Amino acid sequence: QILIPGAGDGSLDWDMGWRGRVQFLVVQQYPGVGDNAFEGDNNGDQHLAEPVSEPTFYNVTLISAGSSDKYQRAMTLRRGTGGHFNNMLVQGFSGELIDIRDSATVERIATGQLSFGSLVADRIGTTGKQFFGAENGDKDDDGGFDEQAFFASIDGVQLGANTGLTSGAVSLIAPNYVPLLRAGARSVQLQLPQGEFWDEAASYAGAVRPGVKASWLDGWTAFPEF
Numbered sequence: 703q704i705l706i707p708g709a710g711d712g713s714l715d716w717d718m719g720w721r722g723r724v725q726f727l728v729v730q731q732y733p734g735v736g737d738n739a740f741e742g743d744n745n746g747d748q749h750l751a752e753p754v755s756e757p758t759f760y761n762v763t764l765i766s767a768g769s770s771d772k773y774q775r776a777m778t779l780r781r782g783t784g785g786h787f788n789n790m791l792v793q794g795f796s797g798e799l800i801d802i803r804d805s806a807t808v809e810r811i812a813t814g815q816l817s818f819g820s821l822v823a824d825r826i827g828t829t830g831k832q833f834f835g836a837e838n839g840d841k842d843d844d845g846g847f848d849e850q851a852f853f854a855s856i857d858g859v860q861l862g863a864n865t866g867l868t869s870g871a872v873s874l875i876a877p878n879y880v881p882l883l884r885a886g887a888r889s890v891q892l893q894l895p896q897g898e899f900w901d902e903a904a905s906y907a908g909a910v911r912p913g914v915k916a917s918w919l920d921g922w923t924a925f926p927e928f
Contacts, residue, residue: 716783
């Protein structure tokens, strides 16, 4: 269980072969502060170096208030990283949902080292529905990979669906990360891996069970005025 609010750069960065497991993670980006909620790399000098970065995530909430003066992106995956991203709620980023960079990173999809399971995202980009940035000419950083078509082909990816996160989720002094009970977060039915590490009962999107009155964040978190 991890909470990362108001990071000044990338909220969760990884590189150099990290293969960790994470369940129940909340990232909240503050207005005008930080850039990427996730910033994943393999090896900056040798993108195909081994061991390959390949973390596994379940039950993640990435949220931003949608900063008007800062380009904030939910996920930047580059330099050959892999990773497995499941049961995620993403809302409010001013830039885009995800940027998959470099041909080496795109290749991880074909090898099964980069995958996306259930994902509910909304209110992204300047229009609220701008999930992917334009990558034409000099902005093409992934060898022509079509992110929009790729995510449209994945069962369980809901772009523009109601996440259930309320305006209280972006409060700087008393955030409420609990999604409403009747929303996209509850419609996820992706089976979690078996094993002592994983809470297999968390068959919903996001880091907090929808509709609960008390969550795992209660009793140990505080949000001094920013």
